[in-house]
Amino acid sequence: GQxxxxxxxxxxxEGAIVQINCTYQTSGFxxxxxxxxxxxxxxxxxxxxxxxxxxxxxxxxxxxxxxxxYSYLLLKELQMKDSASYLCAVRGAGGGSYIPTFGRGxxxxxxx
Amino acid sequence: KAGVTxxxxxxxKTRGQQVTLSCSPISGHRSVSWYQQTPxxxxxxxxxxxxxxxxxxxxxxxxxxxxxxxxxxxxMNVSTLELGDSALYLCASSPRGGDTGELFFGEGSxxxxx
Numbered sequence: 001g002q003x004x005x006x007x008x009x010x011x012x013x014e015g016a017i018v019q020i021n022c023t024y025q026t027s028g029f030x031x032x033x034x035x036x037x038x039x040x041x042x043x044x045x046x047x048x049x050x051x052x053x054x055x056x057x058x059x060x061x062x063x064x065x066x067x068x069x070y071s072y073l074l075l076k077e078l079q080m081k082d083s084a085s086y087l088c089a090v091r092g093a094g095g096g097s098y099i100p101t102f103g104r105g106x107x108x109x110x111x112x
Numbered sequence: 113k114a115g116v117t118x119x120x121x122x123x124x125k126t127r128g129q130q131v132t133l134s135c136s137p138i139s140g141h142r143s144v145s146w147y148q149q150t151p152x153x154x155x156x157x158x159x160x161x162x163x164x165x166x167x168x169x170x171x172x173x174x175x176x177x178x179x180x181x182x183x184x185x186x187x188m189n190v191s192t193l194e195l196g197d198s199a200l201y202l203c204a205s206s207p208r209g210g211d212t213g214e215l216f217f218g219e220g221s222x223x224x225x226x
Contacts, residue, residue, distance in 0.1 A: 033214075033215075035217075040219075041219060042115075042116070042217040042218055042219045042220065043155075043202070043215075043217045044217070045214040045216075048214065087154070087155065089155075099157055099160060099168050099170075100215070101157070102147075102154055102155035102156075103154060104153070104154035105154055105155075
């Protein structure tokens, strides 16, 4: 099975940097995703990591350490519109385990 | 390119009734997955269809069922509704499923069971 843990809620200030952590335990590993979901809207894809290291995409970066079962999403130069839920999802390996398992999400509140 | 479309967006049912939700994937996408989202449990996988075949099923009771048509559109049905079925039901499509990465989600169907 798969177990994914991320903080329930975080707050930060506009213009600051915030790091959202995700730890996981899986039987096999075939990639980790981050999705953003604004209230009342569909989740949208942010990043995908399958190898160790940092993937940078504009203000957002995602890091993966497979040996530690750990990932983080780094948001720089926070804007009010970044207030949303951030979902970590892990995909296993083999059979139907390619279906990603989602964590419960981290609700990020950005204050002015 | 149109996104994933789910209908209806909102619906209210009473216990014991049944409901059918519809999902039209992005044109060309053959894999459709369904998820249930609740505040307490987050996104829970229901099932995945590919080329009209159910390939994977999550840990939900048999009251939850689905199907996929030849045009890749999918429906899910919940029979004998319970209060605990109140949730946002999300559909996601991807080009092939399996080794693909990104899921493209619809805005969901919010079901309230009274």
